[in-house]
Amino acid sequence: MEEVTVTLPTKTYQIKIANGLLNTIGTEVAALWQPRKIAVISDRQVAPLCADQVLTSLKAAGFEPHLYLVEAGEASKSLGVASSLYDELVGDGFTRTDGVIALGGGVVGDLAGFVASTYMRGLAFIQIPTSLLAQVDSSVGGKTAVDLPSGKNLVGTFYQPDLVAVDPTTLKTLSQRYLVEGYAEILKMAAIDKPEFWQIIEKIDQPAAIMTYASELIKASVTFKAKVVIADEQEGGLRQILNFGHTMGHAIELLAAGALAHGEAISIGMVQLTKLFEAYQLSPVGLTQQLTTALQKVGLPTESDLIGSQAFYENMRHDKKNRHGKLNLVYLKAIGEPVIYPVQLNELETFFSGQAIITK
Ligand SMILES: NC(=O)c1ccc[n+]([C@@H]2O[C@H](COP(=O)([O-])OP(=O)(O)OC[C@H]3O[C@@H](n4cnc5c(N)ncnc54)[C@H](O)[C@@H]3O)[C@@H](O)[C@H]2O)c1
Numbered sequence: 001m002e003e004v005t006v007t008l009p010t011k012t013y014q015i016k017i018a019n020g021l022l023n024t025i026g027t028e029v030a031a032l033w034q035p036r037k038i039a040v041i042s043d044r045q046v047a048p049l050c051a052d053q054v055l056t057s058l059k060a061a062g063f064e065p066h067l068y069l070v071e072a073g074e075a076s077k078s079l080g081v082a083s084s085l086y087d088e089l090v091g092d093g094f095t096r097t098d099g100v101i102a103l104g105g106g107v108v109g110d111l112a113g114f115v116a117s118t119y120m121r122g123l124a125f126i127q128i129p130t131s132l133l134a135q136v137d138s139s140v141g142g143k144t145a146v147d148l149p150s151g152k153n154l155v156g157t158f159y160q161p162d163l164v165a166v167d168p169t170t171l172k173t174l175s176q177r178y179l180v181e182g183y184a185e186i187l188k189m190a191a192i193d194k195p196e197f198w199q200i201i202e203k204i205d206q207p208a209a210i211m212t213y214a215s216e217l218i219k220a221s222v223t224f225k226a227k228v229v230i231a232d233e234q235e236g237g238l239r240q241i242l243n244f245g246h247t248m249g250h251a252i253e254l255l256a257a258g259a260l261a262h263g264e265a266i267s268i269g270m271v272q273l274t275k276l277f278e279a280y281q282l283s284p285v286g287l288t289q290q291l292t293t294a295l296q297k298v299g300l301p302t303e304s305d306l307i308g309s310q311a312f313y314e315n316m317r318h319d320k321k322n323r324h325g326k327l328n329l330v331y332l333k334a335i336g337e338p339v340i341y342p343v344q345l346n347e348l349e350t351f352f353s354g355q356a357i358i359t360k
């Protein structure tokens with residue numbers, strides 16, 4: 001078993017990574033929680049694959065698990081779905097001494113974490129991520145959210161789990177599209193972490209290689225993400241680097257209305273933003289091509305015709321790195337050297353059209 005510890009001012013928790021961990025999840029949970037009711041929140045695609053394993057193990061450890069299912073996909077990250085879950089928890093008599101477990105990808109993790117953090121002002125919460133994206137990124141760090149029609153993750157909380165239990169064997173049933181999509185967030189972390197991480201990326205020459213290096217990639221990603229979160233839990237400054245590619249990416253994802261998965265949109269966002277900063281001579285010549293090549297090797301998109309419309313700029317203005325009239329963008333001075341670069345909101349169009357005057 002690999003373990004990474006997340007030590008924060010208010011709590012410390014473990015990210016545990018082991019093949020077959022779902023079979024013994026009850027024992028892991030019993031080491032943290034007294035017997036209680038547990039809301040296991042999952043989606044209709046994931047639950048038939050592994051919910052039985054989790055429920056059986058929880059029951060054997062003395063818990064009373066209740067399974068709640070949402071539709072698979074981003075549309076479930078809504079206030080409406082959260083509200084239905086609150087009603088079900090009330091109906092089943094959940095109280096503040098009970099718990100919530102997210103069993104699924106990033107959608108289920110963000111939604112269940114949001115419900116756990118708000119229902120009766122907060123129930124204990126555990127993440128069991130089953131997609132690659134969730135295992136490397138979304139289950140760690142405590143960002144929970146639902147979307148609004150006007151933007152991604154616009155309502156949410158910082159709410160840390162008591163445990164993140166990663167069982168990489170769950171990835172065997174994940175489609176190639178979502179394996180590759182999760183890889184986009186791995187590549188993001190490799191691009192902003194020390195160059196040793198990028199060296200693992202250099203070895204990934206086709207989608208199948210992602211599975212070959214999965215354990216190494218998961219460990220490197222959560223170790224890096226944990227380090228950033230420990231340094232800046234609530235994104236006062238440094239944590240914004242984890243948003244590399246997300247300002248454009250989230251705007252594109254919203255405009256694509258379900259046609260692009262999160263990681264696909266972030267892939268486009270990383271490349272197009274780097275292209276802009278390369279043109280402004282703030283990123284080195286050739287960096288856009290380096291990122292493009294690494295992303296295209298696994299089939300990720302790097303371009304979109306959704307960029308540049310009025311709605312695109314409007315979406316970017318809702319970015320949570322928008323502070324005091326400036327939008328903090330994250331660009332790369334080099335691989336492993338992310339820089340936070342504030343742009344005046346009233347100059348956003350000029351900046352993104354490549355016509356701004358840059359003083360270095
Ligand atoms: N909180 C954070 O820090 C954070 C970080 C990154 C992304 N996110 C959010 O995560 C979401 C994207 O997560 P995602 O890519 O996991 O999407 P997802 O949860 O929609 O999962 C992708 C698809 O894979 C299926 N799936 C999941 N695990 C599976 C398995 N083991 N076998 C077969 N199918 C499986 C799901 O049912 C879904 O259809 C976005 O909403 C994004 O905003 C949050």
Ligand SMILES: O=C(O)C(=O)C[C@@H](O)[C@H](O)[C@H](O)COP(=O)(O)O
Pocket residue numbers: 137140141143152153185235239242243246320
């Ligand atoms: O954990 C973080 O911090 C991140 O930014 C990770 C991102 O990959 C993730 O998509 C996150 O949900 C984006 O957060 P947001 O604050 O831009 O909504």
Ligand SMILES: [Zn+2]
Pocket residue numbers: 185246262266
């Ligand atoms: Zn992301």
